[in-house]
Amino acid sequence: MARHLRPVADDGSDQLDAPLRDIVGKGGPVLEKTRGIRTVGQLLDWLPRSYLDASRPVAFRELPHGEDVVVVGTVVSARTLQMRNRRGRRLVADVSDDAGGVIQLTFFKPWGHEERLRPGAKVVCSGQIGHWRDTLQLTHPDYAVLSAAGSGSGQWLLDGLVPVYTATKGLSPIVHGDSLDLVLHQLQELPDPLPEEVRSSVGLPGLLEAYRLVHRPRTEADHRRGRWRLAFQEAFVVQAQLARARRSADAVPAVPRVAREDGLPHALRQRLPFALTDGQEEVLAEILGDLAREVPMHRLLQGEVGSGKTVLALLAMLAVVEAGGQAALLAPTEVLAAQHHRSMTMLLGPLAEAGMLGGAAEGTRLALLTGSQSTADRREALLDAASGAAGIVVGTHALIQDHVQFADLGMVVVDEQHRFGVEQRDALRAKARAGSSPHVLVMTATPIPRTVAMTVFGDMEISTLRELPQGRRPISSFVVQAERSGWVRRTWERVAEEVRGGGQAYVVCPRIGEVDDADLPGSAQEGPGLPIPPTDQARSAGEDGADLLEVAAAGAGSGIPSLHGVHQVARSLRELAATRDLRIEVLHGRMPAEDKDAVMQAYAAGRVDVLVSTTVIEVGVDVPDATTMVVLDADRFGISQLHQLRGRVGRGGRSGLCLLMTQGQDPEGVARLEQVAATTDGFELARLDLETRQEGDVLGATQSGGRRTLRFLRLARDEDLIVAAHEAAWRTVEADPELAGHPALAAELDRLDQARAAFLERG
Ligand code: ADP
Ligand code: MG
Numbered sequence: 104m105a106r107h108l109r110p111v112a113d114d115g116s117d118q119l120d121a122p123l124r125d126i127v128g129k130g131g132p133v134l135e136k137t138r139g140i141r142t143v144g145q146l147l148d149w150l151p152r153s154y155l156d157a158s159r160p161v162a163f164r165e166l167p168h169g170e171d172v173v174v175v176g177t178v179v180s181a182r183t184l185q186m187r188n189r190r191g192r193r194l195v196a197d198v199s200d201d202a203g204g205v206i207q208l209t210f211f212k213p214w215g216h217e218e219r220l221r222p223g224a225k226v227v228c229s230g231q232i233g234h235w236r237d238t239l240q241l242t243h244p245d246y247a248v249l250s251a252a253g254s255g256s257g258q259w260l261l262d263g264l265v266p267v268y269t270a271t272k273g274l275s276p277i278v279h280g281d282s283l284d285l286v287l288h289q290l291q292e293l294p295d296p297l298p299e300e301v302r303s304s305v306g307l308p309g310l311l312e313a314y315r316l317v318h319r320p321r322t323e324a325d326h327r328r329g330r331w332r333l334a335f336q337e338a339f340v341v342q343a344q345l346a347r348a349r350r351s352a353d354a355v356p357a358v359p360r361v362a363r364e365d366g367l368p369h370a371l372r373q374r375l376p377f378a379l380t381d382g383q384e385e386v387l388a389e390i391l392g393d394l395a396r397e398v399p400m401h402r403l404l405q406g407e408v409g410s411g412k413t414v415l416a417l418l419a420m421l422a423v424v425e426a427g428g429q430a431a432l433l434a435p436t437e438v439l440a441a442q443h444h445r446s447m448t449m450l451l452g453p454l455a456e457a458g459m460l461g462g463a464a465e466g467t468r469l470a471l472l473t474g475s476q477s478t479a480d481r482r483e484a485l486l487d488a489a490s491g492a493a494g495i496v497v498g499t500h501a502l503i504q505d506h507v508q509f510a511d512l513g514m515v516v517v518d519e520q521h522r523f524g525v526e527q528r529d530a531l532r533a534k535a536r537a538g539s540s541p542h543v544l545v546m547t548a549t550p551i552p553r554t555v556a557m558t559v560f561g562d563m564e565i566s567t568l569r570e571l572p573q574g575r576r577p578i579s580s581f582v583v584q585a586e587r588s589g590w591v592r593r594t595w596e597r598v599a600e601e602v603r604g605g606g607q608a609y610v611v612c613p614r615i616g617e618v619d620d621a622d623l624p625g626s627a628q629e630g631p632g633l634p635i636p637p638t639d640q641a642r643s644a645g646e647d648g649a650d651l652l653e654v655a656a657a658g659a660g661s662g663i664p665s666l667h668g669v670h671q672v673a674r675s676l677r678e679l680a681a682t683r684d685l686r687i688e689v690l691h692g693r694m695p696a697e698d699k700d701a702v703m704q705a706y707a708a709g710r711v712d713v714l715v716s717t718t719v720i721e722v723g724v725d726v727p728d729a730t731t732m733v734v735l736d737a738d739r740f741g742i743s744q745l746h747q748l749r750g751r752v753g754r755g756g757r758s759g760l761c762l763l764m765t766q767g768q769d770p771e772g773v774a775r776l777e778q779v780a781a782t783t784d785g786f787e788l789a790r791l792d793l794e795t796r797q798e799g800d801v802l803g804a805t806q807s808g809g810r811r812t813l814r815f816l817r818l819a820r821d822e823d824l825i826v827a828a829h830e831a832a833w834r835t836v837e838a839d840p841e842l843a844g845h846p847a848l849a850a851e852l853d854r855l856d857q858a859r860a861a862f863l864e865r866g
Contacts, residue, residue, distance in 0.1 A: 406568030408750025428513025616668015
């Protein structure tokens, strides 16, 4: 029976960390083995999935067959029978629900049960409900006899709402419920990370009370109140963490960088072939305002693909250069780094040729630093960064390495920030002059719903570009189901037509093929094989251009796990009548950097018509003549990813076309693609994405800088709560930065820091 909680600290703070074993007796080892639950806190944090109303018990005959159930009833008869064909006896007890329904409990080893299951005994039983002939049965159920005295095992089933937890093999709901009872009865008031004034102003119960409301509610309102409080605490703690991080970042001042009115940014604007949109002007003003301050900028710039973020970043970097500093732009891939370097060099023209013949006197220089450069190129880039000769250094992760130094790093731009972790951003920040912080601008083309922004980027100001520059043409999107051979044929004909009309096409595949592609998205471990076989099973090219689609039909039912691979698709397209005259190249992450760069440049220059690639082109790649995007096995990609891919086309003056091909049979998957096809509003898609994904995926291990799993919060649902928690937490930290008056909150934040440090070490 119940033992006593270990001695607690004066403030009761170690109660939640107390080992469960010591408190709940036999339930302890079972909970540990089945769910990995070792502490009181872990037990309490496993919340019910739903509730049943014990005052309105389900009649037995309505119980769902084959499912795990918990029932309460009275033993009406019990008898031990000799088995006919085998040696041994069996115990059969009939339990009635007092509404005419009867369940038969059967035990093939009656020993020990006969004394307990006497007629008249009130029992709770749990097990998988089955039936034999017309009789409902529970075979070897787990059960407890309720004592008349109203205490002991299973009593919690008898009043209020009965909590139902995710069924767990090997764990009896009765043992689990009894364990919770022991814990809830013995806990003393818990130290509360939520400050008293926050609790009373929002109207929240205390922590222990919240656990009671959730696990032992009397009414629906009870458990909702308890859950809301737990979710609020979670959001509050996250926000307090962000608020403190922001405070400590702000503590190291930045050098204000104010550009002259007629300086470099002005010179670039004179050269641009377009005028900035109103939205761009607004955001630029925000950024320049930040740069002029001594508080380091922490700004997130989000905007649709093609909304013109890069040119703003360039103008801001020039302002820093103009004011005597340097700027670094961190890109997630070599393709993107090279492209930024190329397009910025082009936009800047003579402004990027300082010290060179014909260069503008007031200009600067650009350096490119990537991991795969030749030693000579790298040495030159490193030198230019360290000497300050390069005002702007563009690079990949190579920028972060220890030996990379800057003369005076004033600003860091992180492009497509979701590809980086907080640690990488911090490593780059540390390269500013001792005692100063650089200004930081992070950019993302993945629109972020407000709740995610507050939870992940709550320590940053946010700027949003909502409109695309004038003249951007709309993109039409269609779902192409692979079993409709006519549609598939049209797809490739359309590609050829676009090319003949002066456009270019991307064909994106989920894997490379012909090499070990286990680490690509959508690779084999993700589920059953798709019905289209690899295209290299195609017969040699026919005359009517129907090969790719005939292959599709032929492969149906073959059961071969077969996602389209870059190499096979390129080969098939080179053979297909409709496309064989086109200039087709492949691009994927396993190619040597020079090859990738050469292919990208050839494509950008219009010397390639069709680029068959993996998602290496997902982010940022900007080729104005690309008009068509075909995504094969589109159901294997996430909503945001498809949106990103689609953003690669329609960037010039021509309208874009996006064809999402799928062999998937799953109606939900097809519906998801239809949703992507139906709107190009990135915010709408981000919201959809949020609803269909797990919180963990949304935050991502890298985005949150360590594994910040949300247990109670639902980002798609809890907007009001997150906003309220944000305000309360920032107010609390502002009023008491050291949290001297809030020891429980400080302890909770320390605990999270330690967990994060441990996670990073394991890394
Ligand atoms: P993002 O980085 O947000 O995806 P980019 O900065 O790459 O977008 O811009 C996409 C394209 O649009 C580039 O070719 C860029 O030069 C061009 N562009 C940017 N701003 C404007 C504007 N105001 N008017 C016309 N074209 C623009
Ligand atoms: Mg970009």
